[in-house]
Each structure stands twice: as structure tokens, then as C-alpha cells.
Amino acid sequence: MSGSADFLSPAEAARALGVSAKALRVYEEHGLMAPGRTQAGWRAYGPADMARGRQVVALRALGLSLAEIARVLAGKAGEGLEHALAAHQASLEGRLRDLTTAIGQVRDLRRRAANGARPGATEIAELQPSETETVATVDLPWPWGGERFDLLRPAQITYLTGPLFSGKTRLAMLIANTLPGGAFIGLDRAADGAATARAELDGDEALRGRCERTLAWLADDGATVSDALLALVAALEAAGPGVLVVDLVEQGIDEASQLALIAHLRRRGGDARPLFLMTRSNAILDLASVRTDESILLCSANHAPPMYVAAYPGAPGYETVASCLSPPDVRARTEGVVAMRSPAA
Numbered sequence: 414m415s416g417s418a419d420f421l422s423p424a425e426a427a428r429a430l431g432v433s434a435k436a437l438r439v440y441e442e443h444g445l446m447a448p449g450r451t452q453a454g455w456r457a458y459g460p461a462d463m464a465r466g467r468q469v470v471a472l473r474a475l476g477l478s479l480a481e482i483a484r485v486l487a488g489k490a491g492e493g494l495e496h497a498l499a500a501h502q503a504s505l506e507g508r509l510r511d512l513t514t515a516i517g518q519v520r521d522l523r524r525r526a527a528n529g530a531r532p533g534a535t536e537i538a539e540l541q542p543s544e545t546e547t548v549a550t551v552d553l554p555w556p557w558g559g560e561r562f563d564l565l566r567p568a569q570i571t572y573l574t575g576p577l578f579s580g581k582t583r584l585a586m587l588i589a590n591t592l593p594g595g596a597f598i599g600l601d602r603a604a605d606g607a608a609t610a611r612a613e614l615d616g617d618e619a620l621r622g623r624c625e626r627t628l629a630w631l632a633d634d635g636a637t638v639s640d641a642l643l644a645l646v647a648a649l650e651a652a653g654p655g656v657l658v659v660d661l662v663e664q665g666i667d668e669a670s671q672l673a674l675i676a677h678l679r680r681r682g683g684d685a686r687p688l689f690l691m692t693r694s695n696a697i698l699d700l701a702s703v704r705t706d707e708s709i710l711l712c713s714a715n716h717a718p719p720m721y722v723a724a725y726p727g728a729p730g731y732e733t734v735a736s737c738l739s740p741p742d743v744r745a746r747t748e749g750v751v752a753m754r755s756p757a758a
Contacts, residue, residue, distance in 0.1 A: 588656075
């Protein structure tokens with residue numbers, strides 16, 4: 414291999430592409446990338462590999478499944494690309510409408526200022542909606558001590574995580590009961606072979622159609638359709654709730670299915686309802702891939718009030734979040750463990 418300075422290690426290539434090293438391995442497993450090897454057998458990403466990687470990442474950002482990306486790269490674009498481009502166009506048009514409204518507000522304030530009127534501080538502040546706006550203040554239940562906690566405006570996806578017995582489920586249920594239109598999706602969703610979900614699908618043709626399309630996309634992306642995945646998709650596709658809070662989203666779902674699921678959830682439009690996903694899986698919450706429209710909410714082992722954590726090394730709580738996450742095969746060892754309050758003596 415000549416010009417070794419032009420070749421990157423998996424970690425370096427992942428940083429350059431803005432993805433995780435795990436994502437690069439998934440791309441390789443699906444035949445989307447084929448990096449070279451050093452004499453010692455290590456993967457090495459050259460200029461051509463990086464160019465290919467940028468194409469894959471760009472197509473992934475549009476919401477294409479891995480199989481759809483393979484077809485596009487082979488010059489066989491189909492309905493998946495058309496759907497992704499239509500969704501992307503709708504997202505851009507939504508942002509354009511927001512910008513047009515903001516420009517009109519600024520223009521109005523400038524006109525009034527030119528005529529001698531002084532815009533108030535509140536009017537000026539409203540020109541830039543705060544992403545940290547408090548939408549509700551709650552009293553924390555056991556295992557906390559009733560402290561006050563401010564819930565911020567929900568991101569498109571909020572990852573709720575923490576060690577075992579840290580109060581995650583209690584907080585998740587509180588969030589669902591507090592936010593307007595909130596609904597809590599519990600661990601019993603796949604009970605009896607997902608009987609409840611199957612009954613809902615039998616009685617709702619529109620819901621069944623949405624679920625079938627989503628499951629087909631997930632399967633195309635490497636997922637294994639199971640009772641757990643069916644029940645979860647049925648809950649996610651159901652109409653009604655304004656905010657969904659999902660207890661341990663990875664429950665009963667293998668790693669490939671988890672990766673496909675989070676990719677699917679990220680391809681939703683900007684007007685999709687917010688999701689709170691409780692997780693301890695690094696396939697669901699990959700700290701290297703957290704986006705600007707996502708947030709992390711941490712419940713600590715010492716039962717200090719929950720805290721929002723920025724997804725970069727060195728941020729308060731970042732190392733704690735990282736220590737709570739593990740691969741799906743490790744997570745399976747503690748599946749089904751639930752914290753319960755012991756009765757008073």
C-alpha cells in the first residue's frame with residue numbers, strides 16, 4: 414500500500430465522515446464500502462474509500478435504507494430515493510417558511526425602529542426561539558425526594574438513560590403524564606406474541622399499511638421482524654399521541670434491528686412527533702452520532718435530579734452516559750430487571 418499518509422484508520426475515517434466506527438463496519442457488511450488493508454491486516458481508508466463513504470453518508474442522511482443506497486450507487490434508483498427526496502424537499506420548504514416568517518418579523522421591527530418606536534426585549538428575544546425553553550416543571554417522584562425539575566422543549570428524539578435503579582422508568586412515566594398528548598409505551602407491548610398490537614392492526618387497515626411499509630423498510634435495512642419489533646412499530650405508527658415515551662426501546666430486538674430502527678426514526682420529517690426513548694444500548698444511543706435535533710437526559714445512580722447532557726467528551730455527565738451504554742449482547746444479560754420499592758418494615 415503506497416502513500417500511507419493518505420490512508421486513514423477506521424477511527425480517523427469515522428471522524429472525518431461524521432459517523433461512528435460501528436457505522437463503517439455496517440456499511441462494509443452490506444457491501445457499500447470495501448476499505449483496503451495494511452500489511453498487518455488492519456483496515457485502511459484511502460481517498461476513493463472516503464469519497465464512497467461521503468456518498469453513503471449523504472444518502473443515509475436522506476433517509477435511504479442500506480439496500481436502497483446499494484441500488485442508488487449501482488445506478489438503479491427506485492421509489493426509495495423518490496420518497497427520500499420528497500421528504501427532504503418538504504423539510505427544506507418547512508425551514509424556508511420558518512425563515513420567511515422570521516425575516517418578516519425582523520423587517521417589521523426595523524421599520525418600527527426607523528419610525529422611532531423601540532422594540533421591547535421580549536419581541537427581540539422571540540426572534541430566536543429557545544431550544545432550552547422550559548415547557549413544564551414537575552416534582553420528581555421516588556426515588557428522588559420531590560425536587561423540582563424543568564422539562565425542556567422536547568427534541569425530535571430525547572434519549573433517556575442511566576444505570577440500573579436510577580429512576581428512568583419513573584421519570585419516563587412522569588414525562589408521558591405531564592406533556593400534552595403524551596403516551597407511555599411499556600415493556601408489556603410484546604406480551605403474548607404482540608397480541609394487542611396484532612389485534613389493533615387487524616382492526617385498522619390504515620395502521621396496518623403504515624406498519625407494513627415501515628417493517629419492509631427495516632427488513633431492507635437488515636432488521637429481523639419479530640414480535641418485539643412488530644409491537645414497537647405498531648405503537649410508533651399509531652395515530653394520536655403528541656409525544657411518545659418508550660420504555661427500553663431495544664427490548665427483545667437484536668443489534669441489526671436496533672441499528673435499522675434508529676436509522677428509520679431519524680429519517681422522519683421535522684414535523685414528526687417528539688420521541689423519548691429510554692435506552693442503555695450503544696446501538697440506539699451512539700454518542701458519536703447524536704444530532705442537533707436530539708438530546709440526552711441522564712438519571713444518575715445517586716438520584717440527583719436528572720440532567721440534560723451534551724454529546725461531546727468533557728461535557729458534564731458525558732462520561733456517566735458513556736458508562737451506562739453497552740452493546741446489545743451485554744444488555745441482554747440484565748433484560749427484564751426492574752427496580753421496585755421495597756415495602757416499609
